[in-house]
Every structure is written in C-alpha cells, then in structure tokens.
Amino acid sequence: MQGLSRDDTAKLAGVDPEYVDRLLDLGILDADDDGSFRAGSPQRVRIVEMLEDAGLPLDGLGEALSRDLVSLDFIDTTSNNRWGSLTATTFEELSEQIGVPIELLAAIREAMGFAPPEPSDRIQEHEMEVVPLVQLQHEQGFRGAVVDRALRVYGESMRRVAETESDWWRSEVLMPIIQSGNDPAELYRASAELSPALANVIDQALLAIYH
Known part of the structure; x- marks a missing residue:
C-alpha cells in the first residue's frame, strides 16, 4: 500500500x-x-x-x-481506525451540497462532545457517517430541535458506554499487569493484542442490544 x-x-x-x-x-x-x-x-x-x-x-x-x-x-492498531481523518469538505460546503442547515450538521460534532465547529472547519470522516441520518430526517420534515435532541441523546449514551469501558479496562486489564510488576511494555502489548478483539465484539454487542 x-x-x-x-x-x-x-x-x-x-x-x-x-x-x-x-x-x-x-x-x-x-x-x-x-x-x-x-x-x-x-x-x-x-x-x-x-x-x-x-x-x-x-x-x-x-x-x-x-x-x-x-x-x-x-x-x-486496527481498533483505532475509527479515529477519522479530516475530509476536504467544510461544514459550509456540505450544507450547500445537501441542503441541510449548517446548525444541524454542527450538532453532529457537538453530540460527540466537541465544541461547535466554524462553517469553514472541515468535517471528519466519522462525522460523515452520521450525515445520512440527519439528511434523511431533514428531508422528511423533522423539526431541527428533534434532530438535535436525538443526536445529543446518542452522544450522551455513548459517553456513558465509553466511561464504563474505561473503568473496566483500568481495573481488569491494566491494574493486574501493573500489580504483577511487569514492565510498561507489557501494557502496550496487552493493548495491541486485546483492543482489536474487544472492539469487534463490543460493536457487535452494542448493535444487538440496540435492536
């Protein structure tokens, strides 16, 4: 490649x-x-x-x-390919292209826990994956406040999931290694080996629970 x-x-x-x-x-x-x-x-x-x-x-x-x-x-590691890069498209350009108010597109980033973007800021790859949902809701006449609230609920729920995962990763994976007296390199190896496997099954489990 x-x-x-x-x-x-x-x-x-x-x-x-x-x-x-x-x-x-x-x-x-x-x-x-x-x-x-x-x-x-x-x-x-x-x-x-x-x-x-x-x-x-x-x-x-x-x-x-x-x-x-x-x-x-x-x-x-493979599990971190979700750290999306920036696209070449700004929020303002995308708003003009698909006819969705820029305020609704900006709500995507805010729902992920970040500050509101400027119109000239480039949208991220993983934010683009949320755009079809917002676009469809807008085209179907959903009120902006309803779309915004849904995004924020999704984001807040995912933050709680992330906080819980962080807690058990610390208590069940990192602390046993630290308490065993292994060198820091063992922490890196554990992350590299376990993270991809966990990421796949967690994604699958979350989707199954949602449905």
Whole structure:
C-alpha cells in the first residue's frame, strides 16, 4: 500500500506541513525509508496536537517516547481506525451540497462532545457517517430541535458506554499487569493484542442490544 506524503498527512490531520516536520524531528512521528507516512499517521498527529493543546509539551513527549516511558503505538492498531481523518469538505460546503442547515450538521460534532465547529472547519470522516441520518430526517420534515435532541441523546449514551469501558479496562486489564510488576511494555502489548478483539465484539454487542 502506498504511503502518504508529508503534505497529505498534514492535510488529513488539519495541520500545517511544518507541524509534521516538527513531530518528525522530535521522534513523535516516523516516516518510512522513502519519506512516506503510514495510514495512521494523520490520526497520530491529531492526537498529539490535542495533547499539546491540553498543555503537554512536545519536547517532553518526544523524550518520553525515546525512553519508552510512553507509547503511541495503540493508535496504529486496527481498533483505532475509527479515529477519522479530516475530509476536504467544510461544514459550509456540505450544507450547500445537501441542503441541510449548517446548525444541524454542527450538532453532529457537538453530540460527540466537541465544541461547535466554524462553517469553514472541515468535517471528519466519522462525522460523515452520521450525515445520512440527519439528511434523511431533514428531508422528511423533522423539526431541527428533534434532530438535535436525538443526536445529543446518542452522544450522551455513548459517553456513558465509553466511561464504563474505561473503568473496566483500568481495573481488569491494566491494574493486574501493573500489580504483577511487569514492565510498561507489557501494557502496550496487552493493548495491541486485546483492543482489536474487544472492539469487534463490543460493536457487535452494542448493535444487538440496540435492536
């Protein structure tokens, strides 16, 4: 599979190419021998940018990675392909294309727990998967307040699911490894091996319970 270029990686992550260069220099991001980047690189860049926005210094993260104190390898696992990259379409453009008010499209991102987007912000790949629902409801004459409420209920329910999963992952997976005295690398191996299997069966179970 052909890798991503520097500019493509930056575009999909929603950052300047110089930011990709900086992460590469700090050892936070890796490039292949031909200078290309892997499919998961945009997701890694976006997560690192969020960590930086939250106050984590990039040079400190780079040093921790070089000393194997932390790892971002979980981003490259199959279960994390749901970290959608940015599309080339803005909220404003999509609103004009499909005839759905931009306020309803913005509610998709808000329902996922993020701040309201600007009209010029690019929509994310996984947000695009929600658009057909909103579009159909709008075309059928659903009131905007009803569509907005439904999205927020879905989002809040999924947050409760995520919080519960985080709790049992910590108590049933991470803590036994930590208490056994194993080195941190064992935590990374456990995540890489168990996360994909759990993600598949959890998705299946949630869909079955819903129906």
